[in-house]
Amino acid sequence: MNLIRTGKSGTLESSDVMITVRNNPANKIEIKLKSIVEKGFGNHIRSFVESVLEEMMVVSAIVDIDDRSALDCVIRARLETALHRAAGITVFNWEEIQ
Amino acid sequence: MPENAAGREIPRTIHGLQAVKPFEGSFVNTPLVRIQKGSRTLPRLNKLVESIEQAILKSELKDGMTVSFHHHLRNGDMVLNMVMDVIANLGIKNLTIASSSLTSAHEPLIRHIRHGVVTRLVTSGLRDKLAEEISHGLLDIPVLFHSHGGRARMIESGEMKIDIAFLGVPSCDVYGNANGYSGPSACGSLGYAMVDAVHASKVVLITDNLVEYPNTPFSILQDQVDYIVQVDQIGDPEGISAGALRMTRNPRDILIAQYATHVIEHSGYMEDGFSLQTGSGSISLAVTNFLRDVMLRKNFRASFALGGITGNIVGLHEEGLIKRLLDVQSFDKEAIRSIAENRFHTEIDASYYANPHNKGCATNKINVVILSAMEIDTDFNVNVLTGSDGIIRGASGGHSDTAIGSGISVIVAPLFRGRTATVVDRVQTIITPGDTVDVLVTDHGVAVNPKRQDISERLKTKHLPIYTIEQLQEKAEKITGRPEPVQFEKRIVGVVEYRDGTILDVIHQVKD
Amino acid sequence: MLYVPGNNPNMVKDAHIYRSDSVMFDLEDSVSVQEKDAARFLIFRALKSIDYENTETVVRINGLNTPFGVDDVKAMVRARPDVIRLPKTETPDDIKAVDKLISEVEKAAGIEEGSIKLFAAIENAKGVVHAYQIALSSPRLVGIAFGAEDFVTNLNTQRSKGGLELFTARQEILMASRAAGLHAIDTVFSDVNDDEGFRREVELIKSMGFDGKSVINPRQVSMVHEIYTPTMEQINSARKILRAIEQAESEGSGVASVNGKMIDKPIVERARRTLELAHLSGIYLDEMEEEEFNA
Numbered sequence: 001m002n003l004i005r006t007g008k009s010g011t012l013e014s015s016d017v018m019i020t021v022r023n024n025p026a027n028k029i030e031i032k033l034k035s036i037v038e039k040g041f042g043n044h045i046r047s048f049v050e051s052v053l054e055e056m057m058v059v060s061a062i063v064d065i066d067d068r069s070a071l072d073c074v075i076r077a078r079l080e081t082a083l084h085r086a087a088g089i090t091v092f093n094w095e096e097i098q
Numbered sequence: 099m100p101e102n103a104a105g106r107e108i109p110r111t112i113h114g115l116q117a118v119k120p121f122e123g124s125f126v127n128t129p130l131v132r133i134q135k136g137s138r139t140l141p142r143l144n145k146l147v148e149s150i151e152q153a154i155l156k157s158e159l160k161d162g163m164t165v166s167f168h169h170h171l172r173n174g175d176m177v178l179n180m181v182m183d184v185i186a187n188l189g190i191k192n193l194t195i196a197s198s199s200l201t202s203a204h205e206p207l208i209r210h211i212r213h214g215v216v217t218r219l220v221t222s223g224l225r226d227k228l229a230e231e232i233s234h235g236l237l238d239i240p241v242l243f244h245s246h247g248g249r250a251r252m253i254e255s256g257e258m259k260i261d262i263a264f265l266g267v268p269s270c271d272v273y274g275n276a277n278g279y280s281g282p283s284a285c286g287s288l289g290y291a292m293v294d295a296v297h298a299s300k301v302v303l304i305t306d307n308l309v310e311y312p313n314t315p316f317s318i319l320q321d322q323v324d325y326i327v328q329v330d331q332i333g334d335p336e337g338i339s340a341g342a343l344r345m346t347r348n349p350r351d352i353l354i355a356q357y358a359t360h361v362i363e364h365s366g367y368m369e370d371g372f373s374l375q376t377g378s379g380s381i382s383l384a385v386t387n388f389l390r391d392v393m394l395r396k397n398f399r400a401s402f403a404l405g406g407i408t409g410n411i412v413g414l415h416e417e418g419l420i421k422r423l424l425d426v427q428s429f430d431k432e433a434i435r436s437i438a439e440n441r442f443h444t445e446i447d448a449s450y451y452a453n454p455h456n457k458g459c460a461t462n463k464i465n466v467v468i469l470s471a472m473e474i475d476t477d478f479n480v481n482v483l484t485g486s487d488g489i490i491r492g493a494s495g496g497h498s499d500t501a502i503g504s505g506i507s508v509i510v511a512p513l514f515r516g517r518t519a520t521v522v523d524r525v526q527t528i529i530t531p532g533d534t535v536d537v538l539v540t541d542h543g544v545a546v547n548p549k550r551q552d553i554s555e556r557l558k559t560k561h562l563p564i565y566t567i568e569q570l571q572e573k574a575e576k577i578t579g580r581p582e583p584v585q586f587e588k589r590i591v592g593v594v595e596y597r598d599g600t601i602l603d604v605i606h607q608v609k610d
Numbered sequence: 611m612l613y614v615p616g617n618n619p620n621m622v623k624d625a626h627i628y629r630s631d632s633v634m635f636d637l638e639d640s641v642s643v644q645e646k647d648a649a650r651f652l653i654f655r656a657l658k659s660i661d662y663e664n665t666e667t668v669v670r671i672n673g674l675n676t677p678f679g680v681d682d683v684k685a686m687v688r689a690r691p692d693v694i695r696l697p698k699t700e701t702p703d704d705i706k707a708v709d710k711l712i713s714e715v716e717k718a719a720g721i722e723e724g725s726i727k728l729f730a731a732i733e734n735a736k737g738v739v740h741a742y743q744i745a746l747s748s749p750r751l752v753g754i755a756f757g758a759e760d761f762v763t764n765l766n767t768q769r770s771k772g773g774l775e776l777f778t779a780r781q782e783i784l785m786a787s788r789a790a791g792l793h794a795i796d797t798v799f800s801d802v803n804d805d806e807g808f809r810r811e812v813e814l815i816k817s818m819g820f821d822g823k824s825v826i827n828p829r830q831v832s833m834v835h836e837i838y839t840p841t842m843e844q845i846n847s848a849r850k851i852l853r854a855i856e857q858a859e860s861e862g863s864g865v866a867s868v869n870g871k872m873i874d875k876p877i878v879e880r881a882r883r884t885l886e887l888a889h890l891s892g893i894y895l896d897e898m899e900e901e902e903f904n905a
Binding site: 036037 | 486487516577581582
């Protein structure tokens with residue numbers, strides 16, 4: 001997946017997460033996490049986001065995460081939405097999405 | 099036989115008297131009274147001193163002493179900061195502060211701790227930045243956390259000696275009669291302060307509302323008071339009390355409140371003449387409103403409510419549904435109005451409220467109590483002091499006092515907040531031991547302590563989603579995931595005292 | 611049926627705690643055009659990872675004539691809700707089109723064909739007029755819901771207290787559903803502060819014969835349950851009737867009576883329905899009654 005612009009999704013409401021993704025000129029994955037549950041879940045969220053990026057075949061991205069204690073499925077949904085928006089995809093490939 | 103100063107012969111020993119001290123003159127041995135009648139110099143007809151500094155100097159505050167405050171002015175308190183600033187300026191150091199609790203208004207203490215003015219805290223709770231700093235090791239000596247009843251116990255027994263009590267009072271006369279329900283900084287009950295006034299070696303009252311003598315009715319008595327200081331403002335009214343607290347519209351809170359009401363109704367502890375105590379959180383308020391519906395439906399009246407009194411409890415009393423109110427702390431403007439006007443809304447002090455070692459405290463007489471929790475574990479131990487991240491952010495308060503005293507203690511809380519589970523394997527800090535906690539009510543289900551088979555039996559067929567607490571913990575973990583355990587240093591930053599003075603738990607410094 | 615806005619994680623994550631019979635995750639009217647994709651992903655992921663326990667899961671997709679409907683179906687079928695609800699159904703062809711699409715996706719995703727059910731929402735005059743044909747249009751269809759807000763606009767009128775303007779539509783949908791053996795769900799009551807008005811409407815549609823009501827606020831869930839729960843009196847007389855039938859059957863007699871009144875088939879059916887409602891409300895029935903209910 002190639003990110004051609006900045007994609008943003010989610011809100012700062014409690015239990016939600018705001019995720020912004022864009023291409024990384026340094027051609028690697030860079031995750032910037034700000035989370036109200038950093039202590040208990042910070043590491044988990046980082047590796048979870050990494051694995052989703054890998055699954056979606058994203059190799060270059062800057063991912064800004066402002067987490068308000070969202071569950072994994074919410075983080076994943078917001079990330080997928082942001083990535084599709086950043087990639088300018090309007091035709092979704094549901095066969096591939098697990 | 100020698101003559102006394104009135105010219106009478108008094109024998110040196112008299113049968114039945116330990117010692118005989120002859121009369122020396124009317125004014126000689128009563129220093130507080132005028133030196134002679136008709137004199138225009140009238141010493142000690144008032145206890146006013148010019149400034150806080152004067153009060154401190156006259157009270158002879160020294161390094162290493164214990165000073166006390168109360169938290170009836172809540173987030174609007176200005177007294178503690180005013181007094182500590184003056185103390186710091188005078189170069190006094192190594193003080194212990196014993197405040198009934200500390201709120202977000204007390205962040206300036208951080209500075210005083212850094213400069214060595216304050217080296218020890220004895221309190222029911224800590225909040226915000228001050229709490230965070232202490233969690234990260236700001237103080238050398240661990241903070242001693244106590245319950246409301248525990249504080250009264252340690253003061254009354256002499257375990258903790260207060261050298262000087264600095265008590266902010268919303269109204270006061272020149273001789274020291276003070277109450278909390280009149281004046282611009284009215285706060286209602288002065289229950290915590292009253293204990294300090296009785297037992298502290300020196301008592302300084304600080305008021306922004308000096309009134310005519312005698313200021314009756316009074317909560318603090320003139321013969322307890324040494325000095326009085328008049329200042330412009332003792333507290334910010336916005337922070338002292340809330341306006342009318344409206345019932346929550348949050349469907350989750352309402353759901354929990356509905357379950358809790360159902361539990362209480364069928365627990366066997368709600369009958370005509372029952373007594374209750376509720377907290378001031380939104381779920382507790384909703385429960386009170388729903389209990390009202392049950393009371394109207396079943397034609398029950400409560401004999402009394404204890405607290406922590408809020409406007410909606412006052413409303414029930416004025417409706418005739420609760421006969422009497424016992425008030426150690428008035429939370430909002432309605433409660434303050436009521437305690438001022440109504441002699442059946444009675445102020446009680448912290449010892450009467452919850453001291454486990456006196457001749458019988460009010461919490462012993464409670465049937466139903468509704469409490470909150472930050473965390474509760476599978477042994478039903480409750481934590482209301484530290485977050486799941488190990489950082490201090492709350493207060494012990496009356497939680498453990500009321501849990502044990504009540505016929506049924508009901509904890510109301512969402513199963514998880516965001517992705518932080520409320521029901522855990524093991525709480526970070528135990529404030530209230532599990533064998534005093536009876537029922538947990540969450541939005542996902544209800545768990546009854548296995549020690550309370552009687553309650554379990556009664557709730558069986560009442561269409562409640564009942565689970566074991568282990569099942570609730572698993573449910574929570576399945577949804578939120580399991581957090582990494584918090585990393586702590588070896589150093590202890592807080593000690594949790596149970597209401598009887600024994601040590602229940604310790605809080606370690608968080609690693610960062 | 612509790613409506614849950616599809617882009618709201620706070621409500622979506624545990625909408626089943628309010629114990630409604632079903633939760634309807636909405637991708638349509640409560641989601642803005644810019645957030646259709648976000649809501650779709652959110653509900654997709656929520657359905658796949660959250661255990662909604664015994665609550666029926668329904669997703670209201672956007673119509674196939676919008677830019678979003680097809681993607682909604684392609685995603686949602688793969689997330690396997692119990693039911694997909696099609697808004698603004700006007701003709702049986704609308705149902706047939708979405709049925710076909712669902713089948714294609716089920717096949718492509720290796721899901722047992724026919725496992726995802728359909729609900730049709732009728733929200734305008736054209737839909738009402740075609741109600742019976744819609745009801746017969748697909749084996750997937752399990753029920754019809756009535757949407758009054760769009761309907762009254764379509765009729766050039768407004769909603770009134772008595773609901774007279776909705777009367778015919780409700781009747782049509784009810785009859786069509788019953789004739790085809792489907793569930794019938796009444797429309798939303800939007801004034802969440804008017805408890806009295808809500809109760810009156812629920813009483814009305816219950817006595818008309820509707821199986822249930824759409825609710826937009828969790829508070830309304832318990833009110834609907836309360837009104838639909840039979841009284842102990844009704845339950846006891848239902849039990850009496852079923853016991854009489856049982857006894858008559860065991861004695862080989864074809865005729866039974868209670869209180870001097872003969873019991874014929876419709877009465878027995880109503881009695882069974884009452885006990886079914888009682889059972890669904892969780893009213894405690896002892897073992898003996900369980901047997902009666904299952905007889």
